[in-house]
Amino acid sequence: MPIPNTTPRTIAPTHPGEMLREDFMPDYELSPTSLATSLGVTRQTINELIRCRRAVTPLMALRLSRLFGNSPRFWLNAQQAVDLWDLEAAYRDKLEAIPRLGAVKDEATALA
Template structure:
């Protein structure tokens, strides 16, 4: 049995780039350059991620989890929440037209 979530979220979930920028980079005293070097990716990739212009990929989730000793699921959950919210906002009118089915 599914639990209905009828309360719409007004503001978007936190983008993983914001989490990296505001929490991890400050706590570990990292710059975009030092973070990119530690992860083995380009500075452009990190800049786009922390400026919220890029989504977090599964490979990046693995890299970040290794670096910060947390789970890749932490990062993927943050990205998934953001993606679902943005999709719901973008397709809100289309989604309202779909009528749920009832089992026989």
């Protein structure tokens, strides 16, 4: 039975660049230069990614998943979690001003 994930997060999600820097690169003994070469991108691109100054794009997710043997969804989901967290914080007041709609009880009520 799945456990519902309805509790709001209290800490920011981990940026995929941090995962790359702290988990993947040391495990595979990769330097920024060797990672960039393996992925076919510039060192600057990798440097910006591992410093969390660049987002993982769909193309980068495909490259990373090919290199590490995991899913591109892994990388994209991690990036999406960071993006949503950042945007929610930036737009919190505007988002809270949007009223929540209740469910419509039946068609007759909806058409009235």
